[in-house]
Amino acid sequence: MIKIPDYVTAVLTCLQNNGFEAYVVGGCVRDSLMGITPHDWDVTTSALPHETMAALQQYTLIETGLKHGTVAAVVNRHPVEITTFRIDGAYTDNRHPDEVCFTRNLKEDLSRRDFTVNALAYNPQSGLVDYFDGLSDIKNKVIRCVGEPDKRFGEDALRILRSLRFASALGFCIEEQTAQSLVNNRFLLRHIAAERIAAELCKLLCGKQALNILLDFSSVITEIIPELKASIGFEQRNPYHIYTVYEHIARSVDAIPPTIPLRLAMLLHDIAKPACYTEDADGRRHFYSHQKVGTEMARVILNRLRIDTHTISQVCTLVKYHDMDLEPSEKCVTRQLNRFGEEVFRELLLVKRADNAAQSEYAQSHTKMLDELELVLEKVLEQGKCFSLKSLAINGSDLIAAGVPQGVQIGETLRHLLALVMDGECENKKDELLARIPYKDTLD
Ligand code: ATP
Ligand code: MG
Numbered sequence: 128m129i130k131i132p133d134y135v136t137a138v139l140t141c142l143q144n145n146g147f148e149a150y151v152v153g154g155c156v157r158d159s160l161m162g163i164t165p166h167d168w169d170v171t172t173s174a175l176p177h178e179t180m181a182a183l184q185q186y187t188l189i190e191t192g193l194k195h196g197t198v199a200a201v202v203n204r205h206p207v208e209i210t211t212f213r214i215d216g217a218y219t220d221n222r223h224p225d226e227v228c229f230t231r232n233l234k235e236d237l238s239r240r241d242f243t244v245n246a247l248a249y250n251p252q253s254g255l256v257d258y259f260d261g262l263s264d265i266k267n268k269v270i271r272c273v274g275e276p277d278k279r280f281g282e283d284a285l286r287i288l289r290s291l292r293f294a295s296a297l298g299f300c301i302e303e304q305t306a307q308s309l310v311n312n313r314f315l316l317r318h319i320a321a322e323r324i325a326a327e328l329c330k331l332l333c334g335k336q337a338l339n340i341l342l343d344f345s346s347v348i349t350e351i352i353p354e355l356k357a358s359i360g361f362e363q364r365n366p367y368h369i370y371t372v373y374e375h376i377a378r379s380v381d382a383i384p385p386t387i388p389l390r391l392a393m394l395l396h397d398i399a400k401p402a403c404y405t406e407d408a409d410g411r412r413h414f415y416s417h418q419k420v421g422t423e424m425a426r427v428i429l430n431r432l433r434i435d436t437h438t439i440s441q442v443c444t445l446v447k448y449h450d451m452d453l454e455p456s457e458k459c460v461t462r463q464l465n466r467f468g469e470e471v472f473r474e475l476l477l478v479k480r481a482d483n484a485a486q487s488e489y490a491q492s493h494t495k496m497l498d499e500l501e502l503v504l505e506k507v508l509e510q511g512k513c514f515s516l517k518s519l520a521i522n523g524s525d526l527i528a529a530g531v532p533q534g535v536q537i538g539e540t541l542r543h544l545l546a547l548v549m550d551g552e553c554e555n556k557k558d559e560l561l562a563r564i565p566y567k568d569t570l571d
Contacts, residue, residue, distance in 0.1 A: 276308035284315035295334025378485035
């Protein structure tokens, strides 16, 4: 019923041959039962860490997790994490157990795990070990705490976000009592390290049910990003919009492909609207400069969440230019390709599409414009049109040879010639470009 890869079976067999119990456990069992191929396989065992190491000495062993009872064995180049059955000691900081105790009892290990769907163990000899009805929760698509939710969220508040993350990623509902408790305990999230919050938030945002989770658990989301509070219930009173700012944000997240930079960009793209709004005499609302203010807010938030600097700059660019005007002309497309490069420009188009998709019927004319623009983009790229200095048929050395003095003038001249090519005023050919060097006559 669960197909375990050979390299994992090898680990189970080794441990069992040495007299220990060993099972695959957690996410890999859950995913297998759902028909999803697990991305990694975790093993839980009655062997103490030194016993695990002795039993698996034929393999390369990595001991970095030893203090939590985890040894990684590399089998046929696949790392497998093997953790000793564990009971977590008391939790006094809502984060870590004060101590970790090993046990020889599988049920004790499974009862410390966060959700019933993650508390399943399996090996071919014993079959599925399911003390908490995890299988029926998988069938009914339910996330439910193992044990008393208040106690479990109090022990480790990261579980609050993990429950939202699993619901979003797996497309599950959160059981009533678990949902109530996680909302009540959301303030405990402030004890959790930013990196761990960010990792769960990103997985939540990239899940297939991100929209529902963002809408149903907005109070938890604003616990992590208080700057989003003002957007909840904030009416836009503008013909382009039928949703409040927060609902528009949530819908736009759902409308963009699930990569971390794109989803973060949608989550933050309109964050400054409530701070930037003005109302005209007709009661219509405008949000001048919200892109610029929003970019700075996004930078602060993402830094606080300890997101890597590359992603931060990617997201900030997308937030900054999400509202820029475009038209489906070659001139416009070439200019934008020059400004952003193909990859970022394509991302911006995805952002604009997602933004539109979360707006009113009235705004859908923009979607048609984007369709046309993308046709132009493909044509421009196919024709190999020049939109960067790199593909210009002339370079700095050519200019120096033609007598342009070294220094800033070289760069300026190249940019001037590139602009001529992009605007269709000069062909991208060396001779023609040389003839168009400004003030060429005075150089000789
Ligand atoms: P993923 O597909 O994201 O890897 P996973 O279920 O394997 O999902 P991990 O974070 O890799 O999640 O954790 C492995 C297992 O360890 C979980 O299935 C769960 O049993 C247990 N676990 C992880 N984090 C916690 C926690 N904070 N509290 C209790 N149990 C946890
Ligand atoms: Mg895992």
